[in-house]
Amino acid sequence: xxxxxxxxxxxxxxxxxxxxxxxxxxxxxxxxxxxxxxxxxxxxxxxxxxxxxxxxxxxxxxxxxxxxxxxxxxxxxxxxxxxxxxxxxxxxxxxxxxxxxxxxxxxxxxxx
Amino acid sequence: xxxxxxxxxxxxxxxxxxxxxxxxxxxxxxxxxxxxxxxxxxxxxxxxxxxxxxxxxxxxxxxxxxxxxxxxxxxxxxxxxxxxxxxxxxxxxxxxxxxxxxxxxxxxxxxxxxxxx
Numbered sequence: 001x002x003x004x005x006x007x008x009x010x011x012x013x014x015x016x017x018x019x020x021x022x023x024x025x026x027x028x029x030x031x032x033x034x035x036x037x038x039x040x041x042x043x044x045x046x047x048x049x050x051x052x053x054x055x056x057x058x059x060x061x062x063x064x065x066x067x068x069x070x071x072x073x074x075x076x077x078x079x080x081x082x083x084x085x086x087x088x089x090x091x092x093x094x095x096x097x098x099x100x101x102x103x104x105x106x107x108x109x110x111x112x
Numbered sequence: 113x114x115x116x117x118x119x120x121x122x123x124x125x126x127x128x129x130x131x132x133x134x135x136x137x138x139x140x141x142x143x144x145x146x147x148x149x150x151x152x153x154x155x156x157x158x159x160x161x162x163x164x165x166x167x168x169x170x171x172x173x174x175x176x177x178x179x180x181x182x183x184x185x186x187x188x189x190x191x192x193x194x195x196x197x198x199x200x201x202x203x204x205x206x207x208x209x210x211x212x213x214x215x216x217x218x219x220x221x222x223x224x225x226x227x228x229x
Contacts, residue, residue: 033216043157043203043219048210055214089155093217099145099164099207101217103157 002026004104006092012110016081021107023075023092029102031095032075034067036060037106038088046090049075082111115139116204116220124226125194132179133189133223135204141165145207146187147217148178152200160202163187194227201225 005024013019025032034046048055049067057065064080075094079086089108093101117136125131137146148160163171163178171178179188191198201224205217 031214035217042221043205043217045216045218048214048216050214056210056216058216091157093157099215100147100159100162101207102159103149105156108155 006104006107010108019079021077025094029094029096033093034077035091036088087111115218118220118223120223122224130192135187137185137206147205148189149203150200196227199227
């Protein structure tokens, strides 16, 4: 069964460093999303992406965040200058028609 | 105001028994979707079941069923014949249309289910 994959599974970085989280969507899916889950809290929407542009972003998704689909397959989330409060699990989700969303296994980001 | 409310922070059930996890939602949209996801201790989010607002029948997927009561705005998850492997966090989520015309999921705070042998 096709699935969403994410790399790395765990990233440790120092405050102020840039990180890039990668996602490979299910092949025929056209809608892409990033969500964040701070430890012990609920999952929060960050951004949605369709047709090579951002469809919607939350208030969390400020100027330090960016997304792109650099090569037509990977979907990336970049955090330019990480802060301690960026420590969280980051989930990529993809959807064929914008309805049911399938989540990747997540990347656990730890900012020290 | 919370759009998805899960009032049970934790639930316990005996193996082989059924359990109901509560979820109520708040929306003024006519078209929306409701989801349940399972998150085991390993952290991944596993899609369990989906109910569309116009679906007349309650969704079922194996041992999972969704008790959809539209007038009450509730979408409770029923797990029948609980197994030890069902122990996990369970999140209810609603698909919400955004101002930009796309859709996003809004999640509840989750219910931690523990299945006892």
